[in-house]
Amino acid sequence: MSRRRSLRGVGLRSTRSLLARCIPTADNIRGPFYRAGAPFRVRLADEDEPGQRLTISGRLTGLPDCRPLGGAVLDVWQTNARGLYSNLLGIRDPHDPKTFRLRGRFRTSAEGFYRIDTIVPGHYPLGFLTRPRHIHLVATSPAYRTLVTQLFFAGDRYLARDPWVKDELVIELIGEDSPGTPGPRYHGHFDIALEQSGAREEGRRGRALVRDALNLDYLEKFRGH
Numbered sequence: 001m002s003r004r005r006s007l008r009g010v011g012l013r014s015t016r017s018l019l020a021r022c023i024p025t026a027d028n029i030r031g032p033f034y035r036a037g038a039p040f041r042v043r044l045a046d047e048d049e050p051g052q053r054l055t056i057s058g059r060l061t062g063l064p065d066c067r068p069l070g071g072a073v074l075d076v077w078q079t080n081a082r083g084l085y086s087n088l089l090g091i092r093d094p095h096d097p098k099t100f101r102l103r104g105r106f107r108t109s110a111e112g113f114y115r116i117d118t119i120v121p122g123h124y125p126l127g128f129l130t131r132p133r134h135i136h137l138v139a140t141s142p143a144y145r146t147l148v149t150q151l152f153f154a155g156d157r158y159l160a161r162d163p164w165v166k167d168e169l170v171i172e173l174i175g176e177d178s179p180g181t182p183g184p185r186y187h188g189h190f191d192i193a194l195e196q197s198g199a200r201e202e203g204r205r206g207r208a209l210v211r212d213a214l215n216l217d218y219l220e221k222f223r224g225h
């Protein structure tokens with residue numbers, strides 16, 4: 001793919017993500033391979049980690065006003081290129097830092113931006129399924145509902161059968177030739193929007209107040225007699 005086509009593609013997606021930012025990002029299961037306490041770093045993959053280089057960047061905002069959430073923490077984990085999480089790589093010492101391979105936490109910038117440098121994760125088998133390539137993340141920010149989700153990549157042949165895939169969590173990757181790197185470097189853009197914590201509870205309280213004001217409970221009971 002030519003450089004010009006790649007850049008134009010990134011621009012198009014950025015415009016779309018700006019429009020979509022006010023919609024809360026869909027959640028997803030955390031899965032069994034999370035490890036608490038990952039080191040703070042944005043470079044998840046060392047130079048010698050086998051796999052195709054991948055950068056994911058985006059912006060974290062909060063509903064309802066799409067305010068950028070600076071200083072929020074993202075906790076990210078994924079498999080290596082062969083589809084193995086660090087928990088499964090046969091490392092016996094749980095204190096060995098390598099058990100946090102391809103895992104990291106980091107804070108968003110003051111304007112809510114983030115960027116990670118990693119590799120394209122692999123497929124892995126789960127029962128009768130093969131899971132599509134994905135990256136797990138947890139986003140936390142004070143006063144906002146913690147989001148646990150997964151990020152998938154368009155064109156993956158295992159997307160269609162996976163019960164956890166949600167269309168809004170599938171992003172396109174743009175490949176760009178890069179001198180000194182075997183194969184293209186991929187880039188994906190993923191904006192995240194968090195709901196305010198208590199938003200649903202406030203909604204429920206609001207609806208209860210309206211019911212009280214209109215005497216709906218009373219009228220329903222009255223109608224039942």
Ligand SMILES: [Fe+2]
Nearest residue numbers: 031033134136
């Ligand atoms: Fe997973």
